[in-house]
Amino acid sequence: MARVTVVGGGVIGLTSALRLAESGHRVRCVRDTPAPATVSAVAGGLWFPYHVQPRDRVAAWGLLSLSRFRDLATDPGTGVVLREGVLVERAGPERWWVEGVDGVREATASELPQGATSGVVARLPLVAMPTYLAWLEQQCLAVGVELVTGRVGALDELEDDVLVVATGLRTPGLLPDVVVTPSRGQVALLANPGLERWFVDGDAPDGVTYVLPHAQWVVCGGTDVPGSEPEPDAAVHAAIVARCRAAVPALRDAEVLGSRVGLRPVAPAVDLRLRTVHGRPVVTNVGHGGAGVTLSWGCADEVVGLVRHVS
Numbered sequence: 001m002a003r004v005t006v007v008g009g010g011v012i013g014l015t016s017a018l019r020l021a022e023s024g025h026r027v028r029c030v031r032d033t034p035a036p037a038t039v040s041a042v043a044g045g046l047w048f049p050y051h052v053q054p055r056d057r058v059a060a061w062g063l064l065s066l067s068r069f070r071d072l073a074t075d076p077g078t079g080v081v082l083r084e085g086v087l088v089e090r091a092g093p094e095r096w097w098v099e100g101v102d103g104v105r106e107a108t109a110s111e112l113p114q115g116a117t118s119g120v121v122a123r124l125p126l127v128a129m130p131t132y133l134a135w136l137e138q139q140c141l142a143v144g145v146e147l148v149t150g151r152v153g154a155l156d157e158l159e160d161d162v163l164v165v166a167t168g169l170r171t172p173g174l175l176p177d178v179v180v181t182p183s184r185g186q187v188a189l190l191a192n193p194g195l196e197r198w199f200v201d202g203d204a205p206d207g208v209t210y211v212l213p214h215a216q217w218v219v220c221g222g223t224d225v226p227g228s229e230p231e232p233d234a235a236v237h238a239a240i241v242a243r244c245r246a247a248v249p250a251l252r253d254a255e256v257l258g259s260r261v262g263l264r265p266v267a268p269a270v271d272l273r274l275r276t277v278h279g280r281p282v283v284t285n286v287g288h289g290g291a292g293v294t295l296s297w298g299c300a301d302e303v304v305g306l307v308r309h310v311s
Ligand SMILES: Cc1cc2nc3c(=O)[nH]c(=O)nc-3n(C[C@H](O)[C@H](O)[C@H](O)COP(=O)(O)OP(=O)(O)OC[C@H]3O[C@@H](n4cnc5c(N)ncnc54)[C@H](O)[C@@H]3O)c2cc1C
Pocket: 007, 008, 009, 010, 011, 012, 013, 030, 031, 032, 033, 034, 038, 039, 040, 041, 042, 043, 044, 045, 046, 047, 048, 150, 151, 152, 153, 166, 167, 168, 169, 170, 171, 173, 174, 184, 185, 186, 187, 221, 222, 261, 262, 263, 264, 265, 286, 287, 288, 289, 290, 291, 292, 293, 294, 295
């Protein structure tokens, strides 16, 4: 068994650290941002493979994660619930992701917004990220992961047998050949007036529109545009709230709780592989775009396989 340092404490780093420790390795997880301030904490938390490549690996990682999240939904402490919702298809059906996903059906006309001709209804995991990240940290501690706060300036500062790099958008600072670029996502948080169904209309004429109801709040989106401005834009916020209220009238009087921005770590393909850096094995697990939550368990299991290979 190896001594492993995982750099990164977002959903990808924490899930990797947890699975490595559960597999018997001695694991340290170093991160310089508290979990609630990571991109992972901004995610709407729907299990759905959005803005991520390549499809064949994504499909396999996604199915494994789906099964894990379905199990976690039986425990209220995780922040994971299963909810039904509608995915609107304006550019025609694109259903590669449904293979192996149970309980998917065609949306009826009354479930679709005006102008849309098709859509899919599915019962999928919705993950309340602040709750879930806290739960993941607790699980890590329970299996002996050492959670360390600190910034890693260069990989050769670290002394362990194997390194796992799960640093999202900031990976090029440690591994300059890794390509990850930011796609800015702004969301509005509204109090949940009792909504249970989610709604996603990614090609809505006025802009990406999604409504993801968690127990206490609803994540309303959104944007998905190149850019790295970390502060919410007031006009964008107002437009998101208006679009979501028009799409889901039950939100009309819901209190607006706030506005958040996250920068999706988009890559030409998820970079999950074993490489050698200064003679030491390094596993990268980065570039999950708009699907880091969706792929987290499948990718973590692949990390465990790669670490086993070198230890
Ligand atoms: C608005 C929005 C909505 C989204 N909705 C969904 C969704 O519904 N479903 C879904 O699956 N995905 C969704 N995503 C995508 C998801 O949030 C990301 O894919 C995921 O959070 C990436 O996780 P990560 O752990 O790689 O990165 P991050 O969460 O950014 O974590 C990176 C970690 O690395 C650490 N770090 C970086 N560099 C260093 C260093 N040098 N030293 C020490 N620590 C370092 C940071 O401190 C941090 O802990 C959404 C994203 C956005 C922005």
